[in-house]
Amino acid sequence: MNGGKWVDPAPFEGARPRLPWWALVPGKAKWLAALVALVWFVVLGVVRLALVAGRYPMAVLVPASAAWCWWRFGLSPLVLALLSLIAALLLWARYDRASFLRHGWYRLVTEWRRATVYVPRWRSVMRLADLAKRHRGREYRPGLRRVRSDGWRDRVRVRMIPAQSPEVWELRREGLAHSFHAQSCQVRVLRPQVIELDFVHRDPLARPLSVPVLADAEVDLKRVAVGRTETGKPWRLRLLGSQVLVVGVPGAGKGSVLWSIVWQLAPAIRAGVVRLVGIDPKGGMELGQCPDAFDRVVYDNGPEAVALLEEMAAEVKERATRYRGVRRLWARSTGEPFTVLVVDELADLIAYQPDKQLRERAARAIQTITSQGRAPGYAVVGLVQDPRKEVVGFRHLFTTRVALRLDEPQQVDMVLGDGVRQRGAAAHEISENTPGVAWVKQDGQREPERARAFHVTDADLSELGAFLADAEVHDFPARPNGTEGREAA
Numbered sequence: 413m414n415g416g417k418w419v420d421p422a423p424f425e426g427a428r429p430r431l432p433w434w435a436l437v438p439g440k441a442k443w444l445a446a447l448v449a450l451v452w453f454v455v456l457g458v459v460r461l462a463l464v465a466g467r468y469p470m471a472v473l474v475p476a477s478a479a480w481c482w483w484r485f486g487l488s489p490l491v492l493a494l495l496s497l498i499a500a501l502l503l504w505a506r507y508d509r510a511s512f513l514r515h516g517w518y519r520l521v522t523e524w525r526r527a528t529v530y531v532p533r534w535r536s537v538m539r540l541a542d543l544a545k546r547h548r549g550r551e552y553r554p555g556l557r558r559v560r561s562d563g564w565r566d567r568v569r570v571r572m573i574p575a576q577s578p579e580v581w582e583l584r585r586e587g588l589a590h591s592f593h594a595q596s597c598q599v600r601v602l603r604p605q606v607i608e609l610d611f612v613h614r615d616p617l618a619r620p621l622s623v624p625v626l627a628d629a630e631v632d633l634k635r636v637a638v639g640r641t642e643t644g645k646p647w648r649l650r651l652l653g654s655q656v657l658v659v660g661v662p663g664a665g666k667g668s669v670l671w672s673i674v675w676q677l678a679p680a681i682r683a684g685v686v687r688l689v690g691i692d693p694k695g696g697m698e699l700g701q702c703p704d705a706f707d708r709v710v711y712d713n714g715p716e717a718v719a720l721l722e723e724m725a726a727e728v729k730e731r732a733t734r735y736r737g738v739r740r741l742w743a744r745s746t747g748e749p750f751t752v753l754v755v756d757e758l759a760d761l762i763a764y765q766p767d768k769q770l771r772e773r774a775a776r777a778i779q780t781i782t783s784q785g786r787a788p789g790y791a792v793v794g795l796v797q798d799p800r801k802e803v804v805g806f807r808h809l810f811t812t813r814v815a816l817r818l819d820e821p822q823q824v825d826m827v828l829g830d831g832v833r834q835r836g837a838a839a840h841e842i843s844e845n846t847p848g849v850a851w852v853k854q855d856g857q858r859e860p861e862r863a864r865a866f867h868v869t870d871a872d873l874s875e876l877g878a879f880l881a882d883a884e885v886h887d888f889p890a891r892p893n894g895t896e897g898r899e900a901a
């Protein structure tokens with residue numbers, strides 16, 4: 413009371429004592445409830461132990477086996493066993509380094525990083541980054557799931573809390589990278605409510621890759637190795653049965669993807685199995701660097717280029733008619749060369765060409781070749797700087813899409829398709845210092861791949877020119893007047 417007026421007492425702020433549920437059960441039933449609770453805790457403890465053993469198999473199994481060995485056989489056999497184990501590991505690392513790293517060393521690194529980096533900091537980072545939420549006195553915290561270390565990056569799987577979206581994580585990538593001592597963090601959506609965070613510690617594609625030795629060898633047109641992926645495997649492009657679109661801002665390294673393809677095709681070009689036809693609207697700045705590789709090449713975006721495209725489209729139709737009912741896909745046994753049409757700046761032909769008629773004829777011919785060329789053995793490798801809709805309006809006809817460095821996130825969607833950026837393909841974040849690095853998406857393959865093309869230098873191009881100087885010549889059946897063609901010497 414205050415001067416005759418009632419004042420509400422301050423709310424009670426002490427923590428209420430929390431008794432276990434079985435203590436509240438009345439009478440003797442309490443002892444039965446206590447027994448049930450005890451069994452429950454034992455089961456929970458066993459499950460937790462099994463989870464720890466599953467998450468840290470090396471750290472649990474090796475000491476447990478050592479302890480058992482000591483108890484069963486004594487100290488000397490244990491020392492002998494450990495020395496044999498070390499010797500076996502050394503031999504493994506010496507003779508099969510890749511499998512040793514993958515199945516041995518990286519497992520150990522995974523357990524170490526999980527135990528020393530992610531588990532201890534997870535709760536506080538989630539709270540400080542505002543990724544954990546409180547509701548009705550209960551804390552909802554994103555769950556730390558599987559961790560996998562590849563040496564250069566850690567993949568951390570996370571179960572998001574209800575009502576959380578991957579965009580919330582996208583916004584906090586920088587902070588998360590700093591908190592877990594990584595250079596960068598990428599967010600990939602795996603399935604509803606589950607994302608994977610890629611904490612990158614060093615970029616395995618930071619150093620340029622030199623081209624392999626040029627030698628006569630069988631070329632597999634379904635798996636042409638044009639560089640290396642970030643996992644250390646060869647980056648293989650499918651040419652037979654596929655059409656390739658390469659997009660990147662100026663200086664992104666489109667030339668290196670193009671010349672890596674030509675470099676790897678060189679033995680087949682020399683053997684006459686593959687024929688290259690090129691259009692370079694930049695007046696030969698790109699394709700003119702190694703004209704010996706091409707059976708025919710036009711350095712223009714005018715009538716000659718369009719005539720060449722229409723000629724090829726007619727060839728595609730003619731070959732397709734002949735193959736109909738006989739074969740479903742080009743094979744070497746046909747005796748006809750597999751043809752690769754390289755168009756250096758596709759937009760110059762189908763978007764920037766001022767003559768509307770020429771523009772439309774070029775677009776029609778390219779669409780015919782890309783949509784019907786698969787079976788009769790025609791592949792288009794189109795390079796383009798600008799991924800706007802005029803250019804990639806028919807991007808669905810290109811079954812392999814390569815996004816080199818791009819300016820904006822929307823451009824990544826335009827090139828690789830919707831949803832691919834959410835799965836990690838951040839082509840707009842590729843550094844200017846790593847030309848030739850790209851995100852690649854092949855139709856039918858869910859996950860995009862990050863890779864770097866070989867660096868093909870001027871000296872390499874001279875070597876390529878010398879290698880192909882005596883290449884076999886394949887003439888078109890008919891050549892219209894005025895087409896600027898060039899035959900390999």
Ligand SMILES: Nc1ncnc2c1ncn2[C@@H]1O[C@H](COP(=O)(O)OP(=O)(O)OP(=O)(O)O)[C@@H](O)[C@H]1O
Pocket residue numbers: 620621660661662663664665666667668669797847848849864865866867868
């Ligand atoms: N894979 C690579 N590795 C290392 N350096 C590369 C690679 N690709 C390209 N470069 C270097 O990057 C620079 C630009 O490359 P390139 O000319 O191929 O880019 P581009 O995308 O074709 O540019 P533009 O559209 O202007 O023709 C060159 O100096 C080249 O040496």
